[in-house]
Amino acid sequence: LSKHLEWLKQELAQWRAEGLVDEALARRILARYPVAAERGWGRVIFSAIGAILVGLGVILFFAYNWQDLPKAAKLALVFGALALTHGAALGVARRPGASRALVEGLHVLGTMLFGAGIWLVAQIYHIDEHYPNAFLVWSLGALAMAWAMPSVVQAMLALFLVAFWAGVEVFEFDAAVHGAPLLVVLGVLPLAWWRRSPSLLFVALAVLFLVTAFAVAGVHAKAVLPLLFLMAAAALVAGTAAPGTPFPAARGPLRAVGLLVVLGCSYLLSFRDLAELLARVDFSGPGLVVYFLAAGAALAVALFMLARSPALRERYRALELSLLACGLAVVLAGLFGGLPKGGGWLALLVFNVLVLGYAARMILEGSEQLRPKLVGLGCLLFAMIAIGRYADLFTSLLMRSAVFVALGVALFLVGNYYARSRRRAQEARP
Amino acid sequence: VSPLWVALAAAAQLLVLAGMAGEREWIYRGGRVVYLRTAPVDPRDLFRGDFVRLHYEVNSVRREDLDATLGTLAADRRRHEVVYTRLRPAGEGLYEAAGTSAAPPGDGPFLRGRTEHGWRMGWRGTGHFFVKYGIEQLFVEQGRGLDIEKRRGGRGDLQVPMEVEVAVGSGGTAVIRGYRWSRLGITLGGGRRPPPRNRNAPPPEGPLSPKLRVTLANTSDAPLSVADAGEHCAFQLVAVEWATTRHAPASRACAGAPDTVRTLALAPGESYSVELDLSDARWHVLDKDKPVEIGALTGFPQFRIEYRVPEAASAPAEAPLWRGRMLSQAFNATGVID
Numbered sequence: 001l002s003k004h005l006e007w008l009k010q011e012l013a014q015w016r017a018e019g020l021v022d023e024a025l026a027r028r029i030l031a032r033y034p035v036a037a038e039r040g041w042g043r044v045i046f047s048a049i050g051a052i053l054v055g056l057g058v059i060l061f062f063a064y065n066w067q068d069l070p071k072a073a074k075l076a077l078v079f080g081a082l083a084l085t086h087g088a089a090l091g092v093a094r095r096p097g098a099s100r101a102l103v104e105g106l107h108v109l110g111t112m113l114f115g116a117g118i119w120l121v122a123q124i125y126h127i128d129e130h131y132p133n134a135f136l137v138w139s140l141g142a143l144a145m146a147w148a149m150p151s152v153v154q155a156m157l158a159l160f161l162v163a164f165w166a167g168v169e170v171f172e173f174d175a176a177v178h179g180a181p182l183l184v185v186l187g188v189l190p191l192a193w194w195r196r197s198p199s200l201l202f203v204a205l206a207v208l209f210l211v212t213a214f215a216v217a218g219v220h221a222k223a224v225l226p227l228l229f230l231m232a233a234a235a236l237v238a239g240t241a242a243p244g245t246p247f248p249a250a251r252g253p254l255r256a257v258g259l260l261v262v263l264g265c266s267y268l269l270s271f272r273d274l275a276e277l278l279a280r281v282d283f284s285g286p287g288l289v290v291y292f293l294a295a296g297a298a299l300a301v302a303l304f305m306l307a308r309s310p311a312l313r314e315r316y317r318a319l320e321l322s323l324l325a326c327g328l329a330v331v332l333a334g335l336f337g338g339l340p341k342g343g344g345w346l347a348l349l350v351f352n353v354l355v356l357g358y359a360a361r362m363i364l365e366g367s368e369q370l371r372p373k374l375v376g377l378g379c380l381l382f383a384m385i386a387i388g389r390y391a392d393l394f395t396s397l398l399m400r401s402a403v404f405v406a407l408g409v410a411l412f413l414v415g416n417y418y419a420r421s422r423r424r425a426q427e428a429r430p
Numbered sequence: 431v432s433p434l435w436v437a438l439a440a441a442a443q444l445l446v447l448a449g450m451a452g453e454r455e456w457i458y459r460g461g462r463v464v465y466l467r468t469a470p471v472d473p474r475d476l477f478r479g480d481f482v483r484l485h486y487e488v489n490s491v492r493r494e495d496l497d498a499t500l501g502t503l504a505a506d507r508r509r510h511e512v513v514y515t516r517l518r519p520a521g522e523g524l525y526e527a528a529g530t531s532a533a534p535p536g537d538g539p540f541l542r543g544r545t546e547h548g549w550r551m552g553w554r555g556t557g558h559f560f561v562k563y564g565i566e567q568l569f570v571e572q573g574r575g576l577d578i579e580k581r582r583g584g585r586g587d588l589q590v591p592m593e594v595e596v597a598v599g600s601g602g603t604a605v606i607r608g609y610r611w612s613r614l615g616i617t618l619g620g621g622r623r624p625p626p627r628n629r630n631a632p633p634p635e636g637p638l639s640p641k642l643r644v645t646l647a648n649t650s651d652a653p654l655s656v657a658d659a660g661e662h663c664a665f666q667l668v669a670v671e672w673a674t675t676r677h678a679p680a681s682r683a684c685a686g687a688p689d690t691v692r693t694l695a696l697a698p699g700e701s702y703s704v705e706l707d708l709s710d711a712r713w714h715v716l717d718k719d720k721p722v723e724i725g726a727l728t729g730f731p732q733f734r735i736e737y738r739v740p741e742a743a744s745a746p747a748e749a750p751l752w753r754g755r756m757l758s759q760a761f762n763a764t765g766v767i768d
Binding site: 090 | 432433435436437438439440442443444446447448450451454455458481544562564565566567568569605606
């Protein structure tokens with residue numbers, strides 16, 4: 001908004017100079033667009049980053065493990081620093097007109113010191129336990145602060161630590177941690193809803209997909225793609241229906257993450273080898289059924305919300321949801337043995353059409369609304385599917401050359417269509 | 431914002447740290463103190479700047495040392511199972527493993543650990559598995575790890591085991607209190623090596639096994655004594671911990687060894703060396719009930735030389751006898767030292 005205001009101020013100055021408006025009118029026009037109340041987000045973020053850097057410095061200081069510092073002094077240092085930081089934040093918060101950024105920054109520093117304390121205590125007593133647990137405990141400490149304050153920054157710190165915990169467990173110890181998705185669903189998503197925070201919702205959804213993929217890969221890797229597709233479909237549908245809910249701003253993060261994962265999964269499933277894995281998912285792995293049931297339930301709730309939402313009447317939504325429904329039908333048929341023999345080809349066809357359909361939707365919608373980034377994204381998808389098929393479908397050089405000619409012609413047409421849309425929009429101005 | 435909730439969350443963070451530190455401090459002050467010896471340094475022991483990774487002899491649990499309740503554990507290679515390892519005195523104030531069970535033993539000191547496997551712990555077979563007790567890292571000031579590494583010794587050097595002082599709580603939780611160095615060090619040196627084997631050709635003439643030099647050195651600052659008997663009967667050939675097959679010694683040459691015990695007083699820094707020709711009948715092992723040289727065994731067997739003081743040995747008070755058990759580095763039948 002501030003960018004638009006800057007633009008308006010410059011325009012008004014020009015209009016005054018040209019005599020189109022007088023000083024009083026210019027002031028009245030400007031008064032219609034008040035500067036949004038300063039939420040202090042920038043300062044909060046800078047304070048939080050500063051606190052995180054100071055905390056990392058403290059961790060490294062402790063990591064040096066200065067031998068001349070007695071054990072009692074080290075313990076006093078870590079307990080004292082933790083108590084002092086949180087105490088100072090509480091003290092500042094009690095003062096009238098206290099800076100939210102300062103309070104937030106001090107509490108984030110406290111949580112960083114809490115993490116440093118876990119490693120320091122382990123260092124003092126030479127503890128060599130299962131070290132990913134330290135990230136879990138640290139994230140729980142951050143989550144407790146996130147709910148108590150409430151604080152989006154603390155919640156994001158907790159999410160980062162949960163992702164790190166789940167990642168270390170799966171890559172270092174080959175262990176599936178089902179607690180990670182559960183922690184995000186029960187510990188962070190309700191907070192994002194309560195605070196109506198799109199940024200927290202975005203990060204929480206991204207981490208949820210990531211840690212779910214980690215956990216399910218540790219049980220049965222073949223189940224990852226269909227499960228993520230179901231979850232992403234639920235997010236996409238819920239995002240489409242979000243404007244009719246008390247949290248309309250959820251639309252952006254839900255649709256962005258949902259669309260990204262739906263398209264990512266669809267692109268991978270457009271390769272025959274991966275599409276054929278759909279029919280080989282074995283539900284006997286521990287906890288696997290629970291994941292699919294939860295994703296199915298989320299999708300059912302999202303569809304229920306969508307049925308009552310005016311978003312269905314939006315242009316291109318019907319096309320988008322029809323494509324999604326086709327993808328869902330293939331995924332569910334694959335999972336429940338409903339794909340006919342040679343169904344890999346059917347899946348391949350559906351997911352190619354799905355990705356191409358989404359690419360077309362982005363290009364058309366972006367051209368009509370003059371959103372070049374959306375058009376660019378659609379063209380990128382189009383190019384990706386062409387390159388994918390070049391690699392696995394067409395072996396004849398003649399066919400391959402035809403693919404590239406078709407791709408070039410299509411992009412040329414897109415550019416032409418976008419230019420015409422822009423010209424029409426300019427001509428339509430009074 | 432309710433300051434009460436924020437204060438409670440901050441207090442929870444403090445309490446978690448206090449709980450962690452309090453439990454260990456309680457054991458540190460009141461636990462039973464034992465010394466555990468670190469295993470011989472093989473090249474895979476890692477030093478990562480500010481901490482020393484410790485590998486104790488009690489980390490390696492052989493399948494035959496498992497309690498009946500854990501009989502299937504090694505075969506299944508299950509991870510992170512809680513197990514309890516009983517400890518018994520092993521001389522020089524040290525303790526060694528005396529069996530591992532699923533339930534805590536009724537009496538005597540024991541350690542609570544978790545089973546591990548995988549490349550990180552050096553899994554090399556099905557004959558044993560690793561148990562971690564949470565005391566496998568010794569944090570030191572940055573840069574000091576290298577000093578410890580040098581003192582412990584590397585390939586071909588004098589190896590001096592660390593003897594880690596550990597306080598053990600009533601539930602088997604262990605806390606490192608400190609460490610000391612063994613008064614005796616050991617070096618394994620290569621000597622004659624057998625000719626290379628060709629699987630498709632008949633065994634070559636002459637010795638098939640290596641000749642090795644073992645040196646025991648007094649690494650303390652006071653005199654001490656070591657003892658030997660007969661045909662170096664204080665030294666034994668033992669299979670490495672991860673061996674799947676253990677060959678029994680074929681020779682009875684050391685059965686009457688107590689008559690020939692000889693004690694040697696070593697001044698600080700002084701050493702006692704022996705040359706062991708593993709081709710001699712004294713070192714033959716049983717393979718399918720037949721005595722063979724280790725060089726004639728199939729596969730890729732690895733061994734260590736174990737020094738143990740003969741029971742009949744005695745020494746004067748001014749140079750007390752070192753009464754422990756010392757293991758060399760691993761080596762294979764072709765004389766390659768690990």
